[in-house]
Amino acid sequence: MRILICPDKFAGTLSAPEVAAAVADGWRDTAPDTEVVQRPLADGGPGFVEVLATALDGHRVPVDTVDPLGRKVAGEVLIRDDDGVPTGYLESAQACGLHLLAPDERDPRAATSYGLGVLMLTAVEAGARRLVIGLGGSAVNDGGAGMLTALGAVPLDSTGVALPYGGAALTAVAALDGAPRLRGVDLVAATDVDNPLLGLHGAANVYGPQKGASREDILLLDSALERFAGVLERDLPTCPAGLAGLPGAGAAGGLGAAILALGGRCESGIGLVTRLIGLDAALDATDLVITGEGSFDQQSLRGKVVAGVAGAARDRGVPCVVVAGRVSTGRREAAAAGVTEAHSLVEHYGGEDRDGVVQAMARPAEGLRAIAARLATQWRL
Structure with a gap:
């Protein structure tokens, strides 16, 4: 048997x-x-890198990054050759995961995705030409603003001052300063979430409550993400039109939207894992x-x-x-x-x-x- x-x-x-x-x-x-x-399997959320590292050849690169509140946390990137393309596999949950916060610390108004940007830069510096980013289980609702900051594209207010971290600060976003330091890598978001960024099925409404958002917070965050999506479309040449309504844009508190805005694409996380293993x-x-x-x-x-x-x-x-x-x-x-x-x-x-x-x-x-x-x-x- x-x-x-x-x-x-x-x-x-x-x-x-x-x-x-x-x-x-x-x-x-x-x-x-x-x-x-x-x-063992994963769908892009917590455990995505560990599952792939268990099944595949490659080397794991340890990374010192930060959690959603800016505290030091350990992460890692799996680097392997995929049909001649050096590929880095990483997961947002290692830096943005809800499991990294105590219940009374959950606040998507202030939580940041900056740590994911650190993981991405590490993979690029390690020679990756493609990044496959597992999205899921996040504590953030900042549309990837923190991630973009770590990559070198800083959200500014109307006076040219850099915004504080967190989704709530995006109510004042007016521009992006700088360009993402990604060296032209191919970006793939591994997620089985097809929610758009905004509205009743968007990032704030569907996933905000489990991250600690009140009804008032949800309305604020949805409005902030709408404003941020407009800035991304205007200031990032790689951003597709109609970003806020694209399937997967609402994944992981809007991290899907940021990856799409950087010219990336979404793939089924479980489909990708099952194919690889x-x-x-x-x-x-x-x-x-x-x-x-x-x-x-x-x-x-x-x-x-x-x-x-x-x-x-x-x-x-x-x-x-x-x-x-x-x-x-x-x-x-x-x-x-x-x-x-x-x-x-x-x-x-x-x-x-x-x-x-x-x-x-x-x-x-x-x-x-x-x-x-x-x-x-x-x-x-």
């Missing part, structure tokens, strides 16, 4: 490679003769797929990693099992998406009472190993 283990991260507890390793260990405890293939070939050669994520819920069925894996397994007639921290998706909906069965750490540790949830967060690897051992017994039969 051959099984393929290809989970996303369990946010706040385990990375995707750690999840895959725990499931593989549990399966082998019961069925050591099984051929087990691990292909050879997931299709692994799916073609397996008898059972195990995937998962921290919370298997309604959002999981709308273009996230689990939905993509389950759909691909269904198309091949291969059963797909989901393991998750918590499962709240109905069986009928899950089955329609290609999921054969789903198991949760919360249920493993006793259910939705406080102890079950606490244990699921405190002992995820142990729980995954036990669930996988049970699955091995069941599926071997």
Whole structure:
């Protein structure tokens, strides 16, 4: 029997490679003769670089950068040769991630994407001619203004003074000073978010609340991004017309818009990862797929990693099992998406009472190993 283990991260507890390793260990405890293939996944959000670095040749370049509040934080860039093109893989979450802030620190009015610009410059200095930037899980809503500042294009107010960091300051933006120091590199935003920059489906309205924005903040930030988009179209020769309405412009608090304005393009994050790690070939050669994520819920069925894996397994007639921290998706909906069965750490540790949830967060690897051992017994039969 051959099984393929290809989970996303369990946010706040385990990375995707750690999840895959725990499931593989549990399966082998019961069925050591099984051929087990691990292909941890990411969709552009936190863990994007780690997943690629685990699966691909290349070298990891450590980077000292800053978090959304300007504090020092460690990041890295993966540099590898892609068909003769030196390519740098990096992720916005390492510098702009919501997980870098305590709940009471979240404030998209002040949070900056400056640290992402530092990562990009490091990749360029390391010789990259293409940058693939994973977008997702951000704490910012500054439209990439901080990133552009780090690259050398500084937003100014009407008096010629550089703006403070954060999305709120963009209500006063009047111009960009300087040019981005990117040496003509090709830019790719890896994201599965297709939101525009503005409006009801835009960056501030859809993602602002989880970043700490009030209703008043959302209105302010949306207006600020509208003003900034106009400046980008006027002052950046590479910026396409109608920037604010382009699919993906609203990704990661408007970082998608900044990358598009620099002449970049958007690609599916999960599509890019699955192509690079050879997931299709692994799916073609397996008898059972195990995937998962921290919370298997309604959002999981709308273009996230689990939905993509389950759909691909269904198309091949291969059963797909989901393991998750918590499962709240109905069986009928899950089955329609290609999921054969789903198991949760919360249920493993006793259910939705406080102890079950606490244990699921405190002992995820142990729980995954036990669930996988049970699955091995069941599926071997």
